[in-house]
Amino acid sequence: MNGRRISYFEASARMRLSGLVDAGSFSEFCPPEMRQTSPHLAQLGAPQAFDDGVVVGRASLAGHAVLIAAQEGRFIGGSVGEVHGAKICGLLDKAMVERPAAVLLLVDSGGVRLHEANAGLIAISEIMRAVLQVQAAGIPVFALVGGSCGAFGGMGIVTRLCAEVVMSEQGRLGLSGPEVIETVKGVEEFDSRDRALVWRITGGKLRRALGDATRLVDDLIPAFRAAAADLIERYQTHPLTPAHLDTLLDEQARLAARSERFASARDGLEIWQAAAFADASQVPELTVEEFNLQLGEPA
Amino acid sequence: MEQFTLTLPSSTLPQDIIHTAICGVVSSGNLEVLVEPTATRNACEIVVNTSAHGFRDIWEAVLKDFAERHSVGGLRLSINDAGATPAVVSLRLDQAFETCAA
Amino acid sequence: MTTKCWDTRARNRAERLARAASFTAGRIVSSEHIVALLEAVIEPGDRVCIEGNNQKQADFLARSLVKTDPARVRELHLVQSVLALPEHIDLIERGQVSLIDFSFSGPQANRLARLVESGKITIGAIHTYLELFARYFVDLTPRVALIAAQAADRDGNLYTGPNTEDTPAIVEATAFKGGIVIAQVNEIVDKLPRVDIPADWVNFVIQAPTPHYIEPLFTRDPALITEIQVLMGMIAIKGLYAEYGITRLNHGIGFDTAAIELLLPTYAADLGLKGKICTHWALNPHPTLIPAIEAGFVESVHSFGSEVGMERYTAARPDIFFVGQDGSMRSNRAFCQAAGHYACDLFIGSTLQIDLQGNSSTATKGRIAGFGGAPNMGADARGRRHASPAWLRAGREGRGNIAMPRGQKLVVQIVETFREHMQPTFVERLDAWDLAATANMELPPVMIYGEDLTHIITEEGIANLLMCTTPQEREQAIRGVAGYTPVGMARDLRMVANLRDRGIIRRPEDLGIRKRDATRDLLAARSIKDLVHISGGLYDPPKQFRNW
Numbered sequence: 001m002n003g004r005r006i007s008y009f010e011a012s013a014r015m016r017l018s019g020l021v022d023a024g025s026f027s028e029f030c031p032p033e034m035r036q037t038s039p040h041l042a043q044l045g046a047p048q049a050f051d052d053g054v055v056v057g058r059a060s061l062a063g064h065a066v067l068i069a070a071q072e073g074r075f076i077g078g079s080v081g082e083v084h085g086a087k088i089c090g091l092l093d094k095a096m097v098e099r100p101a102a103v104l105l106l107v108d109s110g111g112v113r114l115h116e117a118n119a120g121l122i123a124i125s126e127i128m129r130a131v132l133q134v135q136a137a138g139i140p141v142f143a144l145v146g147g148s149c150g151a152f153g154g155m156g157i158v159t160r161l162c163a164e165v166v167m168s169e170q171g172r173l174g175l176s177g178p179e180v181i182e183t184v185k186g187v188e189e190f191d192s193r194d195r196a197l198v199w200r201i202t203g204g205k206l207r208r209a210l211g212d213a214t215r216l217v218d219d220l221i222p223a224f225r226a227a228a229a230d231l232i233e234r235y236q237t238h239p240l241t242p243a244h245l246d247t248l249l250d251e252q253a254r255l256a257a258r259s260e261r262f263a264s265a266r267d268g269l270e271i272w273q274a275a276a277f278a279d280a281s282q283v284p285e286l287t288v289e290e291f292n293l294q295l296g297e298p299a
Numbered sequence: 300m301e302q303f304t305l306t307l308p309s310s311t312l313p314q315d316i317i318h319t320a321i322c323g324v325v326s327s328g329n330l331e332v333l334v335e336p337t338a339t340r341n342a343c344e345i346v347v348n349t350s351a352h353g354f355r356d357i358w359e360a361v362l363k364d365f366a367e368r369h370s371v372g373g374l375r376l377s378i379n380d381a382g383a384t385p386a387v388v389s390l391r392l393d394q395a396f397e398t399c400a401a
Numbered sequence: 402m403t404t405k406c407w408d409t410r411a412r413n414r415a416e417r418l419a420r421a422a423s424f425t426a427g428r429i430v431s432s433e434h435i436v437a438l439l440e441a442v443i444e445p446g447d448r449v450c451i452e453g454n455n456q457k458q459a460d461f462l463a464r465s466l467v468k469t470d471p472a473r474v475r476e477l478h479l480v481q482s483v484l485a486l487p488e489h490i491d492l493i494e495r496g497q498v499s500l501i502d503f504s505f506s507g508p509q510a511n512r513l514a515r516l517v518e519s520g521k522i523t524i525g526a527i528h529t530y531l532e533l534f535a536r537y538f539v540d541l542t543p544r545v546a547l548i549a550a551q552a553a554d555r556d557g558n559l560y561t562g563p564n565t566e567d568t569p570a571i572v573e574a575t576a577f578k579g580g581i582v583i584a585q586v587n588e589i590v591d592k593l594p595r596v597d598i599p600a601d602w603v604n605f606v607i608q609a610p611t612p613h614y615i616e617p618l619f620t621r622d623p624a625l626i627t628e629i630q631v632l633m634g635m636i637a638i639k640g641l642y643a644e645y646g647i648t649r650l651n652h653g654i655g656f657d658t659a660a661i662e663l664l665l666p667t668y669a670a671d672l673g674l675k676g677k678i679c680t681h682w683a684l685n686p687h688p689t690l691i692p693a694i695e696a697g698f699v700e701s702v703h704s705f706g707s708e709v710g711m712e713r714y715t716a717a718r719p720d721i722f723f724v725g726q727d728g729s730m731r732s733n734r735a736f737c738q739a740a741g742h743y744a745c746d747l748f749i750g751s752t753l754q755i756d757l758q759g760n761s762s763t764a765t766k767g768r769i770a771g772f773g774g775a776p777n778m779g780a781d782a783r784g785r786r787h788a789s790p791a792w793l794r795a796g797r798e799g800r801g802n803i804a805m806p807r808g809q810k811l812v813v814q815i816v817e818t819f820r821e822h823m824q825p826t827f828v829e830r831l832d833a834w835d836l837a838a839t840a841n842m843e844l845p846p847v848m849i850y851g852e853d854l855t856h857i858i859t860e861e862g863i864a865n866l867l868m869c870t871t872p873q874e875r876e877q878a879i880r881g882v883a884g885y886t887p888v889g890m891a892r893d894l895r896m897v898a899n900l901r902d903r904g905i906i907r908r909p910e911d912l913g914i915r916k917r918d919a920t921r922d923l924l925a926a927r928s929i930k931d932l933v934h935i936s937g938g939l940y941d942p943p944k945q946f947r948n949w
Contacts, residue, residue: 010624010927012324032321032333045300047350047381049325050333074326169949196944203949284949285938328821351823357885384819385885386629386860390916397917 006221008146009170013055013070016106019221020144020228021059021068028057029094030087038081040116049075052083056091062229064101064236067091071108073149079113080154085123092130095139101232103134103141105162110177111153124154131161140164140240142231144224145171145213150202152177160212163240166227167204167213169288174202196284200268205283205291209268209275210258218288301352305362309343311372312400320399323391330380330388332395336373343371349380361385365392374399410579417442417581418604428557429589430605435465438605439474442581443545446476446499450543450571451489454482454530454734455505455618455773456706457564461585461609462547463488471497478502480541482530482567483771484509493522502541503771504528510768517769517840527846530774531738534567537574546575546582549613552593553586557600560593563707563715563730564615568598570735576602587612594727617709617943619685621659623926629860632909632919633815634660637749638669640863640912641856642678645791645811649681651741651778653750657815659689661749663924666696683741683778686711686722686730691936692925694721704730705737705774710946714939734774741778746791748778749813749858752848753820754828757876757888759851759866761814762833769840772848779849781810795855799867809867812849815858818884825886826859827879857882861889862908869905881906 006019018026030036032050041048053075059068069088071078080088088105095103112120131141140163145151150172151159159165159173167173176184178192178201192198200206207213215231217223265271272280277294286294323331330349337344343366347358365371376395383391406412420441424434439462443449451466452459466474467488476499477492484490484506492498493516502525506513516522528536537543548571551562561568575582583605584598638661641647652658665679680700684690686708693699702722707715707730715722715730722730741748752761763770785792785808792808799809816826833845857864857879864882869875874896881897883889900906909916926932929946 007927010921014321031319032331033319033335042300045350047300047325047379048348049331049379050321050377072324074324074329194944196947196949199947199949205949284947354823357823357890360885360890382822384629384817384823386817386819387627390628390632390919393916 007219008168008221008224009148009219011221012074013072013106013108016221016224017055017068017070020104020106020225021061021066022063026057026059026068028055029091030056036083036087038083038116040081040119044115046115052081052087053078054084054087056087058098058100061104061225061232064232065098066102066104066232067095067098067100068104068106070106071147071155073108073147076113076115078109078147078149078155079111080109080120080123080127081113081116082119082123084113085120085127089123089126089130092127092134092141095134096137099137099139102228102235103139104144104228105141105158106144106147107151107155107159108145108147108149109151109153109155110149111155121154124158127154127158128161131158135163135240136242138240138242140231140235142166142228144228145173145204146219146224147171150174164215164231165207165213166215166217166224166231167207168217168219168224169199169204170219171204172199172202173207173212178202197267200284203268206268206271208291209272209295216288216292300348300350301355302346302348303355305345305347305359306339307343307345307363307366308341309366309372310370311340312370312374317374317399320395322395322398325379325381327381328383328387330378330383330391332391333377334395334399335375335377337375339373341372343373344375346375346377347380348378349382351380351382357385361388365389369396371396414579414581417444421605425605428600428603428606429553429555430607432461432607432610435462435607436468438583439466440469442583443469443474443477446478447544448478448480448541450481450546450575451479452481452546452548452567452571453485454567454706455485455507456615457549457566458486458614459547459549459585460486460488460614461607461611462549462583466547467491467495469497471495480533480537480543482533483507484513490516498522500525502526502528502533502536504530504533505771505773507770510770514767514769514840524840524842527769527771529772529776530567530734531742531777534570534735537570542578542580543571543575544580546571546580548572548582548584550584550586550598552588552590553584553606554590554593557603557606558593558596559584559586559598559603559606560595561597561731563712563732565597565732566706566734569733572598572602581605583607585609585613594729595725597731615709617946619654619687619708620710620943620946621654621656621687621689622929622946623659623663623689623924623931624928626656626660626663626921626924628919628921629817630657630660631664631921631923632860632914632916633657633817633858634664635668635914635919635923636858636863636909636912637661637813637815638664638674638678639672639914640907641747641811641813641858642669643672643674645747645794647678647747647791647811649745649789650679650747650749651683651745652687653748653775653778655751657751658749659687660924662687662689662693663926665693665698666925667923669698670696683737683745685732686715688929688932688940688942689926691932691940694718695935696925703737703740704732705734706732709943710941713941714936717939738774738777741774742780743782743785745778745810746789747811747813749815750775750779751816752814753826754831754833755814755816755826755857755879756828756831756851757879759854759857759875759879760831760847761849761854762831762845762847764831764833764836764846766832766835766839769836772846775848779812780853781812785810795867798865799855809855811855812853813856813858814849814854818859818861818886818889825888827883827886827888829888859884862906862911865905865907868903874900874905878905
């Protein structure tokens with residue numbers, strides 16, 4: 001049976017992290033015993049976590065030095081509060097000094113923590129700035145998305161700033177969450193309880209077909225590890241170069257054209273159809289291997 | 300949040316090297332337990348921070364049984380709880396103990 | 402000498418049909434005429450059954466009945482399995498119903514309780530499914546039955562598909578006692594895959610604008626099974642199923658029993674129990690049973706109803722399920738309830754409250770939820786005369802060796818000592834008493850009586866109530882597995898230790914179960930996607946259970 005399969009979706013942030021990096025290589029910054037907890041949650045009488053829902057530190061992955069952050073989706077939806085955000089931001093700032101082979105963000109977040117919204121919003125913008133700064137310095141940042149909260153709100157934006165986005169089909173990526181869209185626009189616009197639809201709109205297979213995700217992997221910690229290791233190797237031989245204005249303008253034009261092309265699309269099915277999948281309705285049932293093959297990607 | 304600290308007599312944990320460990324996640328109906336060494340060798344200090352009010356007597360019974368079940372003298376346990384049932388609390392405490400003394 | 406007329410019901414039926422003749426030609430009626438049809442054939446004071454249960458619903462006919470003129474369609478006596486649709490309660494609120502006899506009201510339990518408290522409706526009785534079906538053939542025969550089927554042919558034969566459920570029982574009682582049967586169908590076709598209800602038992606067929614609703618009630622997402630449920634599942638398998646050699650059984654709905662199903666191909670197989678336990682079932686096609694079936698654990702499953710998304714899987718496993726020559730499953734609630742009552746050695750299910758005598762109830766104040774089928778599964782079948790090793794052993798444990806040799810069904814409650822929000826499962830007094838008082842009920846709504854209950858499983862272990870020799874021992878055995886609830890903390894420590902020495906209370910460690918082994922890794926499937934994979938793609942889960 002599959003008793004020994006380690007599901008990335010099901011694992012906690014700490015389990016993901018320890019399964020992802022080389023065994024025994026992780027050393028944590030601001031560990032739980034430092035009790036860097038949220039002052040805002042305490043004031044509101046809400047439960048705190050000793051790590052404020054994010055684990056950050058230094059490790060090696062396939063022998064390469066990396067800095068890594070893992071959000072805990074089960075603690076207040078992986079939301080970004082003041083301390084949580086400062087830990088990620090501090091990690092990125094440290095990358096400017098340590099110059100690791102890559103920074104890995106294990107994103108599992110609905111975005112800003114509503115309990116500390118202002119501090120959280122500022123933290124998110126700080127993280128965005130830091131990601132761009134680190135990548136401008138030639139250090140790639142990878143977002144890994146495969147947890148139950150996906151990557152939404154500000155963390156959705158942060159994810160798209162990263163040089164690489166690795167997703168599983170269970171992973172989701174978007175700006176406003178399905179429940180938010182339904183609340184604001186009505187159930188006719190988006191039925192958030194139709195989970196199959198939610199995944200056809202935000203899930204890993206749609207994001208990969210659109211190019212928002214650069215890799216689609218199985219929902220297994222070793223699969224995420226293999227993809228991250230492979231990407232690190234690639235950036236070792238083809239280092240990240242600062243983007244020229246022309247490249248950015250081209251990318252802007254490409255996205256504008258995409259937005260126009262799919263302006264009337266109501267369902268991921270239409271996008272898979274456009275991406276030349278033989279039978280779009282069967283895409284959700286394809287294995288990752290079959291999906292990547294049909295997408296024309298070398299295994 | 301309700302907070303209290305209990306100090307429970309317990310046999311001293313034989314191992315000299317007790318490492319800090321954390322178990323569990325603070326999510327609805329669940330809790331995290333942080334285990335650290337302390338100087339008091341013949342007792343276990345337990346700090347409880349819980350969102351469920353009015354269950355101190357149950358906590359005391361659960362924690363007392365835990366301190367009797369294992370040799371936990373010399374440990375400090377810090378708990379952040381989001382309404383876990385006694386069954387889940389006992390399970391996490393046992394897991395935390397096994398991890399820190401592994 | 403005056404001649405007694407012996408066919409008043411048949412004549413009355415003919416009159417009703419004549420009133421409907423103006424807008425019906427044959428059995429097939431256009432959906433636009435449904436309200437007029439109902440007004441034509443229903444008379445004041447009629448006993449009416451709107452088919453529905455915890456799965457399929459004759460929802461179009463229920464909606465249409467609410468549109469009838471209250472001056473014409475009134476004083477109805479509803480005799481039906483459930484009051485689960487808002488329309489069922491709307492009908493009462495519109496004053497068209499004077500009396501209700503039913504089994505279950507789940508989603509409408511709060512509204513129903515308010516109507517009863519305000520005196521707007523009188524409850525005849527709350528039954529079990531089987532009990533209500535029985536009364537259809539004695540003193541609660543419906544005059545008009547509004548039923549749901551998958552398809553009809555042009556003659557009016559019906560195909561109910563995998564979700565046959567209550568239909569045969571309702572139609573048989575109504576059609577053969579001068580009543581009128583009206584069926585809503587999803588489609589009308591030239592040729593049916595098979596005939597489940599013959600046309601001459603049916604008076605009218607209407608194609609509904611939308612397919613009848615089916616609730617995927619028996620789908621439990623393995624992702625939501627907790628470590629505590631895994632532990633209790635291990636206790637059930639090792640401490641009960643293996644111990645008694647349980648081969649014929651029924652599982653209640655819930656995550657506790659889903660955990661047991663998912664532990665069969667892993668934990669139970671490792672214990673060498675394949676072929677020795679859980680071979681024959683009275684059970685709906687639970688998606689969580691797929692891994693056990695695929696692992697060759699299961700020989701036979703008969704079902705009360707089907708389950709949404711399991712149609713292709715059951716059709717592809719005709720050796721296991723009851724499948725027609727057309728290739729689709731057939732369920733039958735009445736037969737399966739009888740099977741669960743008489744032909745199973747064990748029932749295991751969960752509940753909300755258990756008292757010190759072992760009575761259990763899912764009733765809480767302000768909610769009249771009813772029973773469904775559990776009381777028939779969870780009761781000793783006193784009429785049973787065939788023996789089996791498990792049944793005989795339970796009988797010896799419960800009655801001793803001196804009495805007339807006789808067996809007993811194992812009736813097990815599997816519960817965590819606390820529910821969500823620290824609600825204790827073990828209580829001194831059931832909320833059912835308060836509900837009975839406020840709703841003026843003659844009987845507190847007890848789901849399983851203490852006298853039928855043989856074992857309780859909690860995270861603390863098993864209490865074997867059969868082996869308790871006095872009421873005091875029984876009470877202490879219950880307290881002894883009640884954990885840190887007030888009931889559990891008030892245990893007599895010496896008596897509980899004595900019960901444990903005698904094997905009446907068994908802790909996980911007494912059974913050789915290590916709590917740290919109780920992890921989700923033991924589950925044969927940990928997500929709905931795993932179930933789809935293990936079914937070879939035959940299981941097609943409803944969209945609300947997908948995350949891909």
